[in-house]
Amino acid sequence: xxxYIVIFIITALFSLKFKNFNRKNKLNSSIxxxxxxxxxxxFISIAMSDYFRITEAYVFYFIILPPFIIGLxxxxxxxxxxxxxxxxxxxxxxxxxxxxxxxxxxxxxxxNPLTVVKGFVQLLKxxxxxxxxxxxxxxxxxxxxxxxxxxISEYLAFAKPAIEKVENILINREIGxxxxxxxxxxxxxxxxxxxxxxxxxTRGNIQHFKQCFLNLIKNGIEAMPNGxxxxxxxxxxxxxxxxxxxxxxxxxxxxxxxxxxxxxYSSKEKGTGLGSMVAVKTIQTMNxxxxxxSALNKGTTISITLPVYQEDHSGK
Numbered sequence: 277x278x279x280y281i282v283i284f285i286i287t288a289l290f291s292l293k294f295k296n297f298n299r300k301n302k303l304n305s306s307i308x309x310x311x312x313x314x315x316x317x318x319f320i321s322i323a324m325s326d327y328f329r330i331t332e333a334y335v336f337y338f339i340i341l342p343p344f345i346i347g348l349x350x351x352x353x354x355x356x357x358x359x360x361x362x363x364x365x366x367x368x369x370x371x372x373x374x375x376x377x378x379x380x381x382x383x384x385x386x387x388n389p390l391t392v393v394k395g396f397v398q399l400l401k402x403x404x405x406x407x408x409x410x411x412x413x414x415x416x417x418x419x420x421x422x423x424x425x426x427x428i429s430e431y432l433a434f435a436k437p438a439i440e441k442v443e444n445i446l447i448n449r450e451i452g453x454x455x456x457x458x459x460x461x462x463x464x465x466x467x468x469x470x471x472x473x474x475x476x477x478t479r480g481n482i483q484h485f486k487q488c489f490l491n492l493i494k495n496g497i498e499a500m501p502n503g504x505x506x507x508x509x510x511x512x513x514x515x516x517x518x519x520x521x522x523x524x525x526x527x528x529x530x531x532x533x534x535x536x537x538x539x540x541y542s543s544k545e546k547g548t549g550l551g552s553m554v555a556v557k558t559i560q561t562m563n564x565x566x567x568x569x570s571a572l573n574k575g576t577t578i579s580i581t582l583p584v585y586q587e588d589h590s591g592k
Contacts, residue, residue, distance in 0.1 A: 278320065278324065279317045279320055279321060280348040282313075282317060282320065283313050283317065283572070286309075286313060286316075287309070287313070290305075290309055294306070297318070299351075299354045299358075302345055302350055302395050303350055303351055303356060305343075306350045307343040307346065307347040308343075310342045310343045311339070311342075311343045312345045314338055314339040314342060314343070315339065316318075318330060318334075318338070318339065318458070338501075338507055338581050347396070364390075386424050386428060388487070388490050388491070388494060388551075389421070389423045389424040389457075390418035390424060391461055392416070392420045392457050392458065392460060392461065392492075393417050393420045393421060393424075394460075395459075395460025395461050395463070395464060396413045396414075396416050396420075396460055397417065398412040398460070398464075399413055399460060400413050400414075414454070416457065416471060419457075420457065420587070423483075423486075423536055425540060426483060432497065434531050441481055442479055442480060442481060443479070443480075443481075443482060444477050444478075444479060444486050444585060445477065445478050445479065445480055445482055446475070446476075446477055447473065447474075447475070447476040447477070447478060447510055447517055447519065447582075448473035448474065448475050448476065448510065450482060450485060450489075451473055451488055451489055451508065451510065451519070452471070452473060453486065454486050454489045454490050454493060455469055455508065457490065458490060458493050458494060458497065462495060462497050462506065464501030465498070465501070465503065466502070466504075467497045467500050467501065467503055467504055467505070467506055467518075468504075468505045468506070469493075469505075469506045469507075469508065470505065470506070470507050470508070471508040471509070472505070472508075472509045473508070473509075473510045474510050474511045474512060475508060475512075476511075476512045476517040476584060477584065477585045477586075478517055478562065478564075478582045478583060478584060478585050479583075479585045480558075480561070480582075481561075483559075484558045484561070485558065486560070487554065487558070488554065488555040488559065489519075489521075489555075491520060491551035491554060491555045492550065492552075492555050492578055492580075493506065493508070494551065495551065495552065496521055496522075496523040496525070496576070499523050499525030499526055499527075499575075499576060500523055500524065500525035500526075501525075501526070504523060504524045504525055505523070505524060506522070506523050507520075507521075507522045507523075508520070508521050508522075509522075512584060514584075515583060515584050516551050516554055516581050516582065516583060516584060517581070517582045517583070517584055518558040518579060518580070518581055519579070519580040519581075519582070520577060520578070520579050521577070521578045521580075522575060522576070522577040522578075523575050523576055523577075524574070525575055525576065526572070526573060527570045527572040527573055527574050527575055527576055528568075528570040528572070528576055529572060532570075533569075533570055535555075536556070536568055537552045537553050537555070537556035537566075538552075538553065538558070559580055561584070562582055562583075563582075563583055564580060564581055564582040564583065565580070565581045566578065566579070566580050566581075567568070567579045567580075567581075
């Protein structure tokens with residue numbers, strides 16, 4: 277009882293300073309403390325009892341071994357504490373990174389519909405426009421402004437995301453709509469868009485799908501600064517829908533191909549890489565794949581594979 281009381285009092289007094297030590301001092305002081313307590317309590321036991329004997333086993337198990345065990349325990353505890361601190365810091369940094377990406381992504385995604393609006397507003401200045409064509413242009417402007425508003429609303433709801441609306445996507449209709457949206461930008465860049473779109477249905481969020489292909493087609497247009505031709509083809513192959521977007525622009529090198537879709541990496545001088553990142557993420561969410569082939573000064577082809585959705589007409 278006396279031995280345990282002595283150990284408790286000395287350890288309790290020592291713990292007040294132990295908390296302020298660094299890892300090295302904690303490790304050394306804990307080993308020396310246990311060694312000191314082992315020797316001290318051995319002398320106390322010898323002084324209090326004539327029957328107490330110090331054997332080789334006693335020296336090993338009660339004087340030599342405990343300092344090593346306590347040293348190992350302190351080391352493991354300190355490593356775990358550092359790991360917890362590092363993890364906390366990483367979570368904080370990840371949150372800051374998300375906020376940063378969110379702000380940049382909002383700017384990037386809203387720029388797309390605003391670019392389309394700018395193109396149609398410029399077309400409205402064209403003299404001798406028929407009233408019917410003028411109404412079509414105005415409808416496109418209103419639709420794109422609504423799209424920008426929808427994008428902002430989705431990002432503002434990022435902190436409390438709702439269940440994503442999944443619905444049937446008619447590939448030829450939605451991509452055709454995106455092509456009509458992007459044509460003013462293509463005309464401004466002297467780019468001709470041709471397409472052969474086969475009917476096909478897949479499942480996903482229509483707004484995200486259109487934003488995805490708007491980003492990819494816009495990248496193709498911007499890859500041809502001196503004008504060119506952008507070809508978009510879709511076809512159904514067994515249980516997959518294949519969509520290919522080809523341009524004859526500046527092309528990409530091996531590193532640019534491997535890093536396609538990384539945030540903040542772009543082959544364009546003023547690009548952020550966020551458009552490609554959003555596109556890749558959207559395709560992955562739809563259980564699809566994206567394959568990219570390119571050659572410098574020859575052009576780039578992006579091949580997207582999406583699963584075909586076949587409606588059940590059996591009534592089940």
